[in-house]
Structures are given as C-alpha cells and as structure tokens.
Amino acid sequence: MTNPLLTPWDTPHALPPFDAIKDADFAPAVEAALSEARGNIAAIADNPDAPTFDNTIAALELAEATLGRVLGVFYGVAGADSNPAREALQRDFSPLLSAFGSEVTANAALFARIEDLWTRRDDLDLSEEQARVLMLSRRGFVRQGAQLTGAAADRLRDVKSRLAVLGTQFTQNLLADERDWFMPLAEEDLVGLPDFVIDAARAAGEAGDHGGPVVTLSRSLIVPFLQFSPRRDLRQRAYAAWTARGMNGGATDNRALAAETLALRGERAKLLGYDSFADYKLETEMAGTPGAVRDLLMQVWAPAKASAEADAEKLTALLHADSIAGPLEPWDWRYYSEKRRQAEHDLDEAALKPYLQLDRMIESSFACATRLFGLQFEPFDGPVYHPDVRLWNVTRDGKHIAVFVGDYFARASKRSGAWCMAMRSQQKLAGDVQPIVVNVCNFAKPAAGKPALLSYDDARTLFHEFGHALHQMLSDVTYESISGTSVARDFVELPSQLYEHWLEVPAVLSEFAVHAETGAPMPQDMLDRMLNAATYDMGFQTVEYIASALVDLEFHAGPPPADPMQRQAEILGDLGLPHAIGMRHATPHFAHVFAGDGYSSGYYSYMWSEVMDADAFAAFEEAGDPFDPALAQRLEQTVLSSGGSVDAAALYQQFRGRMPGVEALLKGRGLAA
Template identity: 50%
Template sequence: MAAQTPLVQNPLVMEWDTPFALPPFTQIATDQFRPAFDEALREHEQDIAAITANPDAPTFANTIDALELAGRKLNQVGGVFWNLTGTDSTEDLRAIERDISPRLTRHYTAISLNPALFARVADLYGRRETLALDEEQARLLELTYKSFVRTGATLQGADRARYAEIAERLTTLETEFSQNLLANETDFLFELEESDLAGLAEDVKAAAAQTAKERNTAKPYALTLQRSSVEAFLSQSSRRDLREDLFKAWIARGENPGKTDNRPLIAQILALRQEKARLLGYKTYADYKLEPTMAHEPGAAAALMDQLWTPALRRVEEERAALQQSVDEAGGNFTLAAHDWRYYAEKLRASRYALDQAELAGYFQLENMIAAAFYCAEKLFDLRFQRRDDLPVYHPDVRAYEVTDGQGRHVAIFYGDYFARAGKRSGAWMSNFRGQKKLGGEERPVIVNVMNFSKPAPDRPSLLTLTEVITLFHEFGHALHGMLSDVVYPSMSGTSTPTDFVEFPSQVYEHWALRPEVLQKFATHFETGAPMPQALIDRIVAARHFNQGFQTVEFLASALVDFKLHWRADSPEEIGAAEAGVLQDIAMPAFMVMRHRSPHFAHIFAGESYAAGYYSYLWSETLDADGFAAFEEAGDIFDPATAKRLRDHVYAAGNRRDPNAAYAAFRGRAPDTAALLRKKGFV
C-alpha cells in the first residue's frame, strides 16, 4: 500500500468541485480512507458534543434538525467507501473494512447511549403535542425517540455496557461473514472444455470464454458462482454430471471447511442477537425486529407465510410430477433431483408454451431493456435520462446518467453498473452515494444500480434472461424510490422505510417489464432487429404462472428458516442441524433446496437489515399485486392520475408517513391480500 496521503490533499473530506458534486473517483486512492474516516469521525463527535453542550432548552431546531445535519463528512466518506467495498473490493479495502466496521459501531453506539443527548430528545418527545410540528417533523421526532430506545438509550449500568459490547461484536462477525462469502465466490472457478458445453446457448458460451480469458484459466471456458452464470448453466446444460457439480458448489458457498466457514459465525450472531433483544425487553429477536415494520409483530408475518406455504407445496408437487414425467419420457433412468429442476423446467416450458429461454434472450438486449426501464419512468413520472460520459465513474464499465424532469430540471444522477467482475459481491442491489434532502439546502440524490450480468464478448451484445429482465426492473424500481425522493429530512428520504414496505416500489415496477406495450417497443431481436412477435408475447403472458410453485417454495423456505431461527427462545449451536430442523418441520420437499442456505444468506447474516425479515419480499409482493391492479382497473398501465398517486404517496414520500397509511393514500384502501394468490395462479 502506498504511503498515506496528507489529509489536506485528501479528496474524500474536501468539497467536491465536480459536476453535481460527484465523488472525484479518479483522485481517490485506497490509502486515503483511513485518514478520511479519522477526520470525519472527529467532526461528527464535535457535532454531537455541540448539541449536548447547548445551554438552551431543547427545541426541534437545536436538537432534531442538528442531529439530522450532523456528520456530513462521515456520510460523504462512507458513501464512497461502502459502495466500493460492494462493487470493487480488494484485500486492502477489506482490511480497512474489518477495522472501520467495529469502530463505526462503537461511534454510533456511543451516540445512542449518550444520556445528555437522549435527555434532549426525550424532553421533546414528551412535549410533542405542544410543539406545533408538521406531519414529517412529528414522524421524525417519533422515529428518532424510538430509535434511541431501540438502541439501548434506556439501559443502565452493566446492561448498557453489555449492549455496547454486543453491538460491536455483531458488526465484526457480520463483516467477517460477508468477506468469507466474497472469498468463496471470488476464488471459485468452474473450468470447462469445449466438450463440456453441450446444450449451452451461444451467448452463454461467449460469456464463459470471456470469463476464462479475464481470469487466465487453464481451460478455455469458465463459470463463476455468480447467480446469472450458474442459473444459465443449470437451465441449459445437457451434462447432468456437470450440473450436479456446479450446483453442489453453488449451494455450499460459505460452508467450505477452513477459515471461510460461516457456520460458526452464524451461531454466534444468532446468540448475540437474541441476547440484545432480551436486554431491550423483547422475548425474541423477531419480536424486537418486527415491531417497527408493517407487520408489527411476528404472528402477522407468520400468518402470511403460512397462508401461502400450503398452496405453494401443493403446486410444487404438481410441477415435480410433470418434470419427472419429462425425465422418464426422455429415457432418464433417475429420480428428479435439485440440480435437474431448472433444466427440465425449461424443457417443459418450451414444450407447453413454445418458450425457449435462449430464444427469448435474443430479444432481451441489455441496452434495450435499460431503455425500456427509462421509458416506463418517463411515461409514469415524466423523467428523462441523458447519458453523460463526462461525469466521473468508479469503474470503466459503469454508465452515468443525468436525470431531469419534463421541464428540464435536475432530479438526480443515476449510475448503472451491470456486469459481474472479480471483487464485486454477488446479487443485485440499489445504493446511493448521496441521498436527497432539503434541510440545510436542497441536495439531489446520486443513485446506483448494481447487477451481475455476464459480460459478453466484445463483438456480441449482452443478452438477458427473462429473470434478469425482471431483476433489472426490480432494482430500477428501488432506484426510482431514491431518485424521486422529495422530503425535508435526510434520515427520512428515499428507501429509508421499513423493510416490508421498501420492496413495494421495486416489486410493483417489475410489472411493466413484460407488458405487451413495453415488449412491442423494446424487445427487438439482436440479429434481425425485428420486434418480438405478438404470438411470442402471448406465450410469455400465458406462461406467467409456470414454475410458480418452485419459485415460491424456494423463496419461502429461506424466509421461514430466517424467521424461525430468530423467533425461538434459544440460539442453536449448530446451524446445519437447526436449518435442517426447520425444513423438516415445514415439510420442505426433498427434491428442492432453499433459495439462500444459511451459510451464504447475506441478507440476514452480513448485516441486520433483513434479519428476521426476509419475509418482507412476500409482504411487499402482496402490496405490488394489489397496487398494480390499480392501473389495470384504470384501463391504462400508464394512467396519469394513478401514477401521480403512486409518485406522491410512495416514491417521493420516503418515510414521512406510516407505510400502512401511505399505501392506503395511494390505493384508497388497505391492500387486498388475496391479490397475491391470484398473481401466483394459486386460486
């Protein structure tokens, strides 16, 4: 590592004299992060000290406003650092992450346990009815007070000290979990010869050749453990032996014996989370975690999952029988196994609906699908996206766009980072380098979508699967939630909502991806330029319920394992046995594997955001099924009045209103939970 840069020259803590005050990525070096964090943490400590030392009686302005504005440099430095550790991790960055994660936890825990600061917040909360607050201020005060309570502010003595110890230890373990998983995914390569490629589409072969070239492998083709490349191989390869080998490696991420084995970490994480919840007065961690969500308590989340589990099991058994018949008719002398499902499902889909994923991919060019997502945002929310090659980016593959409204006013900067590469964690996500706020001066957001699509050979377009098209629209829905944010307070902006509501804006946006009105315009064949035939569009619509049993059981098994591990009075010592016990209790089919096994379940063990709450996607799916029906009822999927309500009460509103009230303001009523069963074709 290079010598440390003098702080006076450190761009991370300077005002950024760049277009739209974007991070000056080309000027930032890894060795600048430690001193930048040092300076930013000192500034934030000074900000907090100034609030607590204020001799004036607490007011909303000198306490809550001041808290919202505190730590500007820390937000700036962290915005760059945490994005880069997800997209372009190096050993140097990981070393800093291991050091800074517990340090940041100590810092924020000290703030939440600061008695003088909490006294000011509690004083205001006690007088809240007399403060003449507007709706957003009243909600912010309530959330701020409850956040202090939920992070230990009312604890005393030994309990207070123990809470701080637990918080720091959890951060260390969760960081280690994430880095172990990244190491497993980065180090693994599934190398192939030409003779191993039977059944693969040309774009999949080309991507495997490109991976082998980039990673300098001994064999001419290679796959990583990125979901996009694994699922393509499992769906297309006629080599059952290779499908089994790759599938075993895929589901074993995080549990390979040795220093990257995540199983011992999970046991510690679960025990510490349970202890933290009990310190704060909750029976279980699930009770603690679900209190501020739309569900409010574990019973409501359990009821939703139970409502769907039985019909999903019934459907997946029907699907299994049909796939086994396909195996038998093809002369396969074996019982369908988990590594066979995707291959034979695609065969059956092609047979029933004349739908072949390789054929479909020819119409789903990445560039066109990005344009389709932009087009829907323009039709719904009057947004425009202009590619800006003059803006700084953190990797050559990243695209930058300026987002404006119909009057030409600046709305946001959007970064699209679409291709898998070494050092990027798996999956797809939305994040930001800067959130939106009005307090202390208007700031518009800088949003990023990160994907892991296979990078094509230089002479070929990037072709997406049907699932990848949905993923692109899903994450762009999150991005719109960040870009359209229009609130005063930074902690309330964008996606800063409960997890079982935050997925609603992303999941409802998925509906536009496969609408005929969109496909006819953007699904053009990469070789001929011909639009997708109406007959093919009709077959896509007809097949919308195909494989829904499998997809629902695969997801729900993960959600139930997460939920039940966190909703128990004790903590398991051996995660493998605990996971197997839950799956046995719910009668998980032996021919399936849960979507995310615990040792690589980053959603819940690489951080706490979705812990005990992976069910949130299902809750939000209930909202999105009912929510999109509002457009169908209006007779226009771009209906202006419905789109305005969706923008005003959901995408622009951040967390300034209780999410149940926000949904009712958009829809005119509470959600119809039966809409989810209809969407999946279970009724």
C-alpha cells in the same frame, strides 16, 4: 496532500472524484469525519440553551454529514468493486463505527434533550414531518439502548460491536468463496449449451485468465448452465459448489459466524426487554409480530407446495424418459423444467434472449419512468469507480433531479446479487440536495463486440432495482433520515416489485424487445407465449423463497439455535420441503440475514410487499391504462416521494384507499384455486 474525500467536489453534479480517490485516503477521511461528528454531537448534547427541535433534532440530522459522505463512497465501492485493501478497511471500520453509534445513543445528556422534546411534543408546533422525525429519532435511541445503564449498557455496546464484525466477515467469506471457485469446461462440455451460455462461459474464462471457458458462481452464469447443460455430472458438480458457499471448511466457513450472530441477536433482544429478536425487529415493521409474518407465509406455502409437487411429478417423468433411474434431484429441476417449458409453452430461452438486450431493457425502464413521472435520462461523462459503470443525468422539466449510476456486469470483485444504494440521499435541510443513486447487478458480461443479453428473470431484476432507484430519485422530504428508501423493511420492496409490472406491459415489450442482430421486434406469438408463461414454475420459485423466509423467521423467533444447520434441517423437515427443491439462500450464504441486520427476521418482506404490489398494479389495470396519469401522480405523491415521513400503512391507504388481502398475490403467482 489534501484528502479528496474531505474537500468540495468540483465534478459534474458533485459526483465523488473517483479518479482522485485512493484506497489510502479512506482511513484518514473516516478518522477525520468521526472526529468532526463527535464534536458536533458533543456541541448538541452540551448546548446550554433549552432543547428545541432545531438545536437538537435538526442539528443531529446534520451532525454526521461528512461521515455519511465518506462512508457512502467507501461502502458503495467496497460492495461493487472490492479488493484486499478495501476488505481490510471494512474489517477495521466495522468496530469503529459500531462504537461511535453506541457512544451517540448512550450519551445521557443528548438523550435527555430528545426526551424533553418528546414529553413536550404537543406544545412544540411541529409540522407533521418534524413530528415524525422526532418520534423516529427517540424510538431509534430507545431501541439502541439509550435507556439502559451500567452493565447492561456496556454489554449491549459490546454485542453490537461484535455483530458488526461478524456481518463484515460473513460478507467477505462469501465473496471469497464466490470469487475463488470455477469449473473449467472442455469443448465437449459445451455441447448442448446455447450460444449465449457458451459466450458467457468464454467471457468469464477470459476475465479470470483461466485459458478457456468456465462456469463461475455468478448467478447469471450458473443458473443458465443448470438450465441447459445436458451433462448431469457437471450440473451436479456446479450445483454442489453453488449451494456449498460459506460451508467449505477453513477460514471462509460461515457456519460458526451464523451461530454466534443468532446468539448475540437473541441476547441483544433480551437486554432491550423483548422475548425474541424477531419480536424486537418486527415491532417497527408493517407486519408487527412474528405471528403475522408466519400467517402470511403459511397462507401461500400450502398452494405453492401443492403446485411444486405436481410439477415435480412431471419433471420426474422427463428424467425417467432420459433413462435415468432414481428421484429428481435439485440439480435436475432447472434442466427438466426448461425442457418442459419449451414443450408446453413453445418458449425457448435461447431464442428469447436475443430480444432482451441489456441496453434496450435499460431504455425500456427509462421510458416507463418518462411516461409515468415525466423523468428524462441523459448519459454524461464523469468520474466512475470502474470502467463498466455508466452515468445518467435525471431531469424533469429541465430541472436536475438526480444522478443515476448503472453498474450491470458481474466481476470477481463484486459481491453477488443485485441492489440499489444512494451514495448521496435527497434532503432539503442542508440546501436542495439531489441524490446519487446506484443500481448494481451481476449480469453476464458478453464477449467483446457482442451485445449483453438478458434472461426474462434478469430483465425483471433490472426493473426491480430501478423501482428502488425511483424511490430514491423521487424522494421529496426535508430530513435525510426519512429520505427515499428509509421506510419500513416490509414496505421498501413495494416500489421495486411494483415497477416490475411495467416490464410485462405488452406495448412496452413490443417497442423495446427487439432482436439484437436484425432489430426486428419480438414476434407477437413469442411475446404472447412469454407473457402466458409468466407464472410457469411459480410453485418452485415460491417454495424456495418461503423456505428461506421461514428459516429466517424461526431462527429469530425462538431461542437462538446452537447449531443453525441442524435447526435449518428441522424447520425444512417440518415444512415438508420437496426433495428436489433447495432453499433459495441456505444459512451459510444467506447474506440478506447474516451480512447485517437489514433483512434479519425480514426476508419475508418481499412477499409482504408483493401483497401490496399486486393490488397496486391492479389499480392501473382497473383504470384501463398502465400509464394512467392521475394514478401515476398519486403513486408518486403518496408512495414514492414521501419516504418515511408518514406511516407505511397510511401511505398505502392514501394511494389505494384500503389495505389488500393475499388474494391478488396468489392470483398473480398463478396459485389461486
């Protein structure tokens, strides 16, 4: 039978035919696609004609097209709707794909053609985009070891292969821990919880066939439980399970994997001639050096810690008022912070959530994109990988721009967190290829017949991921390797974090924050209180984030620690992390850093980008209109459509005219003196 992954897709907008694809199709499709890619690479490397941009660099851009198409489908589904067969395939594919990547970059004849073009680059009459792609291609080969020979090249190949295996195993261990743990709740355990938490617990119990309400390790359920449950014993039990992910002993323990990963990354950097993995990784980022990252984080750490310590004193007083002796603990913070927020801002999240319906927040994110960039979103039916998935046709002036895929609800088969991915990226080299862009979230699924309600943090997450989606959808480049979010890691979060600001525009909330039952708009006084409380508890949020970012940086900036947990404790001790605040992501479940190289030495990038996003939105504020047409057009033309075709710092300066300082960030977080 014909493999549906390898045939043209006669579906709406050439979506993957998920209704025809079986798990058994993936391995033969990958095998065939790898064979095709190897043949294409060999043809380029062995071409008897003199190297040209078209027969070498452009040809490389197209050489792995089938492989990219197959893997785009597989990894999209494996992350959002995993099962044992897909997990086994991930384990099988990791070393195969790593070996193929090493083959390509170790191909001496191929690299010789690229090097020849590089030495003659000034005489090739290249466009700016072509010159950029040539530079990035050569740099990528060099950084992957193309200049190494003999034993060093062989060792680097083995190191990269092992790292690929470790990243897959880390992810699967974490998913297993998150999937397997639940805490049953008796009816008396529900006392004091708002209805939306009770509904979410009942829905989770039904989904897992647990016979009653449960708390799971889904962030959208466990965080509200920690906020609202008056049962300190249950909060402690839930918090302990949440923070123990990846370090419960046995087959799913990630601590040894983290230690081996750090050691191999350090060895990889040394083989390539760098002092540390952080030096290697940050060389191509805006920050450039570990020192620059450390300087930024420490500028924010001091005021954030002072704010958090002042808040801790107030929360401790509330704890003692409940006749509980002893210090404030991490499982107490959210509960007493919620009490304090209600008292100081008269803002009750249980009363707020009915105004933040998922469907209306989706509409809100679309409406802002319409006003800013002229995009239209029309739902349509097509093949999907899970019944919860929704599809929209994205157009502008009647022209198809992209397919947007929304996958919003938590489930046991989905890894935690929220992310954006492109199952197909925009490019023009192989025709006018339009992207398929997916937003994946983990919001609590409501009981049947009830609307899905979000916290304000959930709504921000939705806007954040949609900002990434816009970066993909508005991409307008020729070459896929620089399309969409293929930019410096500490620049990639700028569009996503910038887009969060439009959620906070009062006119947007006035229109879309309407009550789930009555349809009435959010009362003006509630809206004002919500916006005024936007920086509430920001000391806590900033401290838990920077603690994780600094642990990531120090892990990779010095000698790899033999015991990462001991080194983590030393770093946090040197920082003076407040007792009642934990890291946002402790090492054994720090998927950003250990599930792959993406954010390794790069978790700081959210804050680096925040320096820019605070300053960028200030441009709209200065214009007196959050939807200023000229600014929106400039934002699209510089930041959103250019992908990696221009250096990130140059793109930002084209938009804003200068690089920002940290002041706008501190002001935006309410941490300015």
